[in-house]
Amino acid sequence: MPTSASPTRKIAAIGAVLALVVAVIAIGVAVGKAVENGRDTAASPTAPGAASVAPQEDAGQQKLYDDLAARTSRRTAGDPLAVGKPDAPVVLVEYADYQCSFCGKFTRETQPALVKKFVDAGTLRIEFRNFPVFGADSERAARASWAAGRQGKFWQLHDELYAETRKGDALAEDKLVELARTAGVPDLAKFRDDLGGPAAAAALKKDQDEGYQLGVQSTPSFLVNGRPIAGAQETQVFEQAIEQAAAQAGKSGKHGGAGAGK
Template sequence: MIHPPSLAIGAIIASIAIVAVIFGLNGTFDESELAIKPTPEMDSIGPAKITMETFLENGSTVYGDPNAPITLVEFGDYQCHYCNVFFETIEGDIITNYVETGKVKIIFKDFNIIGSDSVNASHGAHCAKDQGMFWEYHDILYSNWTGENNGWASPENLTSFAKEINLDMDQWVECMDEKPHSKTILTSNEDAKKLQLTGTPAFFVINSDGQVSKLFGAQPFEVFERVFDEQLEN
């Protein structure tokens, strides 16, 4: 598919998603807390100032129709187990039913919480983005996932992945050496902290009116389907 335990830090995430059953991160959720107040400023999430840029900037290229009415923002770590579960078992259904039909577009943002290989993988994806191939590199990373901090995302393997998707290797290697995307990756991580995220994957569903719903963990496709359909009906 080309497109375009999850680490939980501290206590179990509670009362901030839309359903009581979680497939990924465990927690108890209150449906009444689904909607965050409309952007551009959403101070209810936490003490940091939250704007639409907090969700949409410092991430991937858009996957899907840029004019799609719904935006799905994923904060993920390439070494994260449940991020891989989402990629392997859920994301494809979202792409088939919502992205390819022009209803949803996807943005991926980095939240590096597992190790240095996660950061290096993020650099690899952003260097691929310079050649218009962010999502191809994103996909090959998750397709080669074998665990957390076990070496699958080593510099040597990251280079092999770049070759496999036929990137211009001189350009990609130079980018990896110079790391021009360090600020973007760092800021994306800061955005995740502003949003008080404590694990990956974490998702925000934003409709055309700027209303935001949040989901945590590799939720079943039916949960995403429900949120998308509710947003599309409004």
Template sequence: MIASLRRLAFAFAALAFLAPAARAQDLHDLTLGRADAPVTIVEYSSYTCPHCADFHQENRPWLIKTFVETGRARLVLMDYPLDGLAMAAAMLVHSVPADTAPVLSETLFAEQASWATAQNPRQALAGIAGLAGMSPAQVDAAFADKALFQKLLDRRAEAYEKQGIDSTPTLTINGTKIAANAPREELTRAIETAEAAAKKK
């Protein structure tokens, strides 16, 4: 873990000068891939969900290599916090500069087993956020940002009401819901079906 956190610190340092600090109430667009890709894959995940952490170690990297990097799809991460701690983690991700947010997000999933089960999880979260350049005062401000909390809550409610999202990790592929940890053959078929339908339009 120490080695990975050191790598994280270097990554954050490299990104620190790229973007101004975002207003806390802004929601970052955590998207990979071409905007004009024929298929849009939306991932609904919670930072405290072990199955989501598994997805970020297994199927997500495969999706990125196979479909995103080849221009066939773009991948959008949408927060779907299942508990207060997951909400706190999401609030930190959306309180750092936009270019830092994806690195912090991936780190929270990669290190989930350490911070989510820590004796003081919020303190552990604050430590990781510190590597992202957040001061203790900025971390406290993020946790206390009621407007940001409400925006994330509203986004979750919208996902439930409009997409029927009720568990994590879940994907929608051009609007069609599928389990994120489904077998790769099943995911491939779903993406290829969406791709073929998009080409007919």
């Protein structure tokens, strides 16, 4: 009698679980889809039936989330698009678009509370991914945020962009330069060059490719140590997910991950 499943059956089982998680992400994040053709098109993230934190999973599903976290959590020291210790036990990865009103809601209402409660305590690291889904204006804003990061001002420009919902011409290059000035970007000529340069395009493509490979289709979309959260949920939903992930990390003895401290 064989002592383990055949390789074919193992591959089939892994494929089925991966398909399940991709479906969870693709369906769940749909409640956070926002700002298309000049108006919000998404259901409220707090609407009845909206997905939030998944219930406790079995060991196989937990391993899958651990694997997803290892794939998506970059943990690069000095990453200008991240805040928090590289070896923090929990990493929240956000895929967002600068024309997305629910992304702005998360930035204004939830992220500051998470930074104060978890990032400052060394429990959480937040890593931002530029995932523009609303066309050229969103892509330009994404490149601008990356360019600001080259001068250590990513989060300052990020917060300016999300201070209100900006669409279309509000994200023209000249407007972005003025926002960069307000955000304290010191060298605006370099900012313009970086915004339009090949390195910005490559960085944007890297983030987009990562999201598409996971099945992300709309924004905002989040992974908390590999576990998906749908849309800009209430702050307590994120707090619960972070606390669960921290407890799981402590139980498994995992603090930090691949790439920590780079």
